[in-house]
Amino acid sequence: MSLNPAASLAQRKASDPAATVWVNANAGSGKTHVLVDRVVRLMLGGTEPSRIMCLTFTKAAAAEMANRLFERLSKWIALEDAALRDELKKLGLEHADDALLQRARQLFTRALETPGGLKIQTIHAFCERVLQLFPVEASIVPHFTMLDDREQLSLLQEARNTVLSSAKDEATELGAALRDVVNRVNADDFDKLLTGLLAKRANLRALFEEERGLERAESLLRVHLSLEQGLTRESLVSGLTCDVARYRDLADALDGGTDTERKTAAKIRAACVAGLVRLTALQSILLTGEGEPRKAVANKPTLAKHVWIEDFVKADQRRLVDALGTMGDLECLGATLSLLRLGSAITRGFETAKRARGAYDFDDLIIKTGELLQERPDAAWVLFKLDGGIEHLLVDEAQDTSPMQWQIVQALTAEFFAGEGRHGQTLRTLFVVGDRKQSIYSFQGADPNVFEQVLGEVKGQVEGVGQEFREVDFSVSFRSLGEILTAVDGVFPPGSAARTGLDGETPREWSHVPNRRDAPGTVELWPLVEPVEKQEPEPWQAPVDREPAQSPRRRLAEKLAKTIKGWIGRRMLPGRKRPVEAGDILILVRQRNSFFDAMIRALWNEQVPVAGADRLKLGENIAVLDLVALAQFAIMPEDDHALACLLKSPLLARPLTEDELIAIAAGRGALSLWQSLQAQESEPCCRAAAFLRPLIDDAPAARPFEFFSAILGKARLAIVSRLGSEANDAIDAFLDRALDYEEAHGTSLAGFVNWFQAGEIEIKRNMEQGAGEVRVMTVHGAKGLEAPIVILPDTTSDEQPRGGESLLMLEGGGGHARVPLWAVPKLGASRAVKALKAAQKDVATAEHRRLLYVAMTRACDELYVCGFRGVQEPSENCWYNTIAAALKPGMTELDNGQGWRLGAAPVMAEVPATAKPVEALALPGWVAREVAAVPVTAAPQARKRAEARVARGLLIHRILQNLPDLPEAERAGHIDVAVRRAGHDAALATRLKALIAEPVVAELLSADGHSEASLITVGPDGGPERRRLDRLVMTAEGLLVADYKTDREVPETAAACNPEYLMQLATYREALRLAGPGRPMRFCLLYTEAPRLILVPDALLDRMAALRGARP
Structure with a gap:
């Protein structure tokens, strides 16, 4: 495929090591290729490989970049001179002499000889390495270990339980804080609230490690809430005095009116009896139950007779509304400080537990390295040792880099453009590649506004020292066909609401140009699946843990599964010149919800190869649950529930049917299920009992790993056949946990079961390649992936799935950590909090649109958009309505009337002509003869x-x-x-x-x-x-x-x-x-x-x- 001239020019400009470069790369525009180009040109220019560092966002990205680099360099070794000159010409090196050819052929060996290998790694791996090199300077434990997710969760839970237990004494500050929080939420919401707060513990720790952190938090919150320092509810109320004499005049005026006015007059006089009246005592008279000003306290005849009343009442209504809003803000402030007091105590306990174990988590790597490079007394020396070995820094996926990570990057490159670092003979450069439009990891700290801010700072630094700075745009896509890109540009046109969030404060001009012109692409929009009248299911068939049969979600999942089954092997991919395969299809959802599960189940039911869930919670995986039930039964045979689960599982060579299980369980009297099973005479029951008896004997002395391995040696194939390929990954992860437990805690099988059930373990499966199976993933999980056919079925979800989040993260200012604000439910009157929540919703809406951009640009050849509707109409800004409003007018209606298309119609695969029927052959007579048993031989x-x-x-x-x-x-x-x-x-x-x-x-x-x-x-x-x-x-x-x-x-x-x-x-x-x-x-x-x-x-x-x- 020939390279678009514009793309070639942009890639050469970006890979030129003579300048610091910032690349804005559209999705699929070849950024990894250019990263490799840049490294190769640096090495060709004489830079030692050890002085080049590449920071990536994921391990997979680092491995991909390293593989591409070594593949290219090893290929150059055997190329003829003419072919190698062509390769170098593509890099922008037009006139390669013999010396350059020799140098190019030696790059592979130079890269291999680099001590410690090439520095292509994630920022977390880099930080871990730095802290291992400088533990004393970083004030951390030498030879520290990294906590895995389960250990981290366990330590957090222990710290949380300790703090909540000690907070039972209400006389303490901690006890008062706990009482204040629990009085505002129910038990479930309290658990979610505390979990959400602890998920932001990196900010909490940075906040409370500062001297008088709680006081600073209160000061910051008051600024955000526009509350004067020192203002309390009591001082606010005491200042809300009113003109008692004037209110008595008002009462007198109302006495001459209607019955309602006379009742109002009586209320006013009752409030004025005390003499010094607070305006809050008149709240029911001046405001509605919703806290809004009443339209009129007096009727028109009274107002006409006493013209002063209207202005007088409106003025006090405004005062009271403002005061109530301020009271709400003060209440929100107090509740937040109570929550922060709890959170900080738990965080301190967690940190103490980690230090005692000499262990750190991934947040620690970033925080500790940032402190080491910026705040520690030895920072200058550490930077000298590191910086002296880094001449060129490359940052990949810059839009996903958090502010704390950017601080590390800026610390590493500060000397590139300042002091002796800039005046040296060696030019030192920074190369950044990213795309604001693809910034979708705000929950990990990524901020597209910081991405834009750092761009401005780097440009100023470079140009300030007289070096060349280039900002290069990559608009040519090597991934998607033209129709896909036309659809993307159509959904996000300049100046549209949909483009909000994709652009920064200063809108950029961007569009997509296809490099692939080998085939026409396809974009289809299907009608929403509508709800149907509910049908009462049979009691025994009522779904408990899955979508009802008539639900729109399940019907859409089943429709897609049948459609996909009809595509595989029967439809062509023109761009690939072959029929569709299961591995060509990627189904993207926004969340792992009931539709996600229904989609995987529907594909499984249609016998379509499906990779299963991209993330697995081990404790919820059915294969793992069966293994746990097996251990529970072996440890305690009286556990009827464990045995019942086990008898239905594929761990048995022949699982029992429902009828057989009921026959054992029903009417057994005082017998346990195990006793009842042993009393049965049927062959399936006898086989099951014979299989289980040795396990009971082995359990007391069995090591967990050996116990499960012995069972899985025979049963694994049956498990995978019944539960799908994801069961394999779950089983392997479960066995890994068994080994981990043995090494850390001993060999008790009962102890392992208790330990495993006490924690939640989630594993991320490798879905980089289709592996011949349909992939169902979240858009976040699919970032960086692509597929010939992409289906978007989850398009009607609310634009802000985390809209119920009650913790708002507010800017700390002055380099301080961000501070959380608890938007307490049902306060209602707080205007400042409402404004802050509205601002957060705008941020979430912007990311919602960027997520759509990422989803659409995963498609290479074909994109299908569909969805389902619930009882309520989908939001106007949901993905489906956004796409339909932009594309539907220019699309062609499908022949069957069930959708609209942009681009070419799907092409059916050629079916071979019907072959001549094969004549049935008579089997030889010896087939039917019974053969004597063959003795076992050595074979x-x-x-x-x-x-x-x-x-x-x-x-x-x-x-x-x-x-x-x-x-x-x-x-x-x-x-x-x-x-x-x-x-x-x-x-x-x-x-x-x-x-x-x-x-x-x-x-x-x-x-x-x-x-x-x-x-x-x-x-x-x-x-x-x-x-x-x-x-x-x-x-x-x-x-x-x-x-x-x-x-x-x-x-x-x-x-x-x-x-x-x-x-x-x-x-x-x-x-x-x-x-x-x-x-x-x-x-x-x-x-x-x-x-x-x-x-x-x-x-x-x-x-x-x-x-x-x-x-x-």
Whole structure:
């Protein structure tokens, strides 16, 4: 596919290392490609790879960038001069001489030789590394560990319980704070409120680590609420005196009116009896029950007779309304401070628990690194040590970078454009790529306004020192076809309400240009699925945990599942020139809600391959629940519920039917379900009982991992067949937790079950590739992904799904942490809080629109928009109505009248002509004859032994790949755990630990090496051929390369090794010599069966090279 000239020019400008560059990259515009271009051009210009740092948002993005970089550099090694010059020309290097060609071919080796590897990592990984290097300067525990989600949740829960228990004494400040909060919410809302507050603990901790933090919080809140410092409800009320004499005159005037006026007069006189009247005593007279001014206190005849009344009453109504609003703000302030007092106490307890364990969480990494680089006395020295090693910094997905993360970036680059850092001979640059339109992670701290602010600051810094700053726009999409992009531009036209939030304060001109012109795209809008009249279900069929059969959500899910089933294999993807496959389809929703579950279930019911949920809560996964029920029963056979669940699960070779289970359970009297099962004589019950009896015997002494592994060895296939592929991930994660528990707490099966159930564990599944299955994901989870066909069914949800959020995060100002404000429900009269909530809603609406942009731009070839309607009409600003209003007028109605289309109609796949029927063949007579039982021979055992050897070899291979990433002190422990987990005996672990102690193997496992390194060699036909090096390390003696082999027969010497293996090593040597002429190299084979390492002499490789016709 040819490259759009505009795109080529923009990419060259962005990758030019002569300038600091800020790239605004539309979705699918090739930002990763340009990041790699930039790094390559920096290295071609002579920059050492160790002085280039790339910060990405996710580990997957970092791995993708590193893979692309090594793939390109390894490819260059074997390219002819003309082809390599063409590659360099694409980078903007028009005239490449021989010296530049040689340098380009050496980049691969230079990158591999970089101590510690290339610095392409997430900002959290960078921060962890910095804190490990400077623990004393950061005032943290050396050799700290990272808390996983479960440990973090457990420590938070302990801190919370401790604080709430100590707050029972109402005489304390903490007790008074607790009473104030719980009096305003019910139990469920209190739990949600506290959970929401603790989710913002990074801000809380920064706030309360400051001296007199609560006082500063109150001061900040008063500024936001426009409350005078020191103003209280009492002082406000005391100032609300009124003109008693005038009100008596008003009462006299009303006496001459209607009965209603006379009643009002009586109320006024009663209020004036005390002499000094507060205006609040007249609230029911001046205001309505909703707190609004009454239209008239007196009737028209009375007002005509006493003209002073109207102005007098309106003035006091305004005073009273303002006062009540201020009272509401004061009440909100007081409630917030009570909540903050609780939150700060829990946060302090949490921090104390972490310090006691020498552990930190991901928020700590950012906060502690920010403090180290900006506030600590040794900050200048630390920056010198770090900054001296960084000449060029690249930041990916900048729109997702939080303010605290930006502070770290700015600290790292401050010396680039100031002091000696700017006057040095070496030009130091910053490269930032992002897209405000794709900023959708506000719940993680991302702020598109900060993105714009940093852009202005960086531009000012660079231009202020006379360096070149470029702001480059990427408008060409390499992902989506033209019709998709036309739809996107149509939904977000300049000046429209939909564009609000995509642009900053100063609107930018942007649009999308397709680079792909290989096929027409398709955008379809389908009518909403409407609700139907409810039908009362049969009592036993009433849905309890799923959408009713007639609900619009479920009907839409079933319609989509049937449609997708009809597409697969029967419809063409013109842009791909092949039929649609399940892995081509991505269904995006806004939240994991009832529709999300219904969609996965509907696909499963239609037997469409589906990847399952992108996130799994282990404690709610049915496969895991079955395993827990198994353990509960084995520990206590009297647990009837656990046994009932177990008897219906695929853990049994033949689960019981409903009728069989009822037969056991009903009418059993005082018998337990287990006793009743054992008393049955039917074959299914007898088999079930025989399966369960040994488990009861084994449970008291069983280690959790071994107990579950033994069961899963037989049952895993049945579980996955019944519950889908996501069960595999859930089971693996569950087994990992069993190992974690054994290492940290011991080997009690009962203890593990109790520990597992006490915490909530959520795992994120890898959905990067379709893997031949339909993916159903949230838009947030799909960020960075793409698919040929994207379906948007969740388009009628409220524009602000978190609109019920009662905690408003307000700016701290002056570099201080943000402060939360609790918008207490049902206060009603607080005008300032209403304004702040309205502002937050505007922010949420803007992100709601950016989320739509991200959703639409995941589509490569086809986009389908549909939805469902509930009892109420969808919001005017919901995605469906936004898309329909923009696109429907220009779309063509479908032939069946069930929707509208922009672009080409789907093309059906060609169905082969009906083949001639195959004639039925008569089966030979011996098929029907009964055969005597065949005695068991050695063949099955031999096959099992062979399979075991292969599994053993793969295990060793995997262990050797993982060891370089671990500190030497942890490697032996990792071997023990990995071997035990795989079910092998301790002897294998002993041999492996002896192997890694050998000097050459120790060199292989150095952290300066690379596993599975890509290498382009010259193939037999003279063309490039991609290879993978199992291990490549740069040592003091040169390059050390190892190939892992799983052969059963292990040779004693290099000469006895398989000639194909030796020829392979000779090929590797030839390619590496092209990349780094004159560099010493050693090659070896590591046989995993023994295990044994064999060094291959150069003379033997020379003979192999000669046989191959290669250069010796």
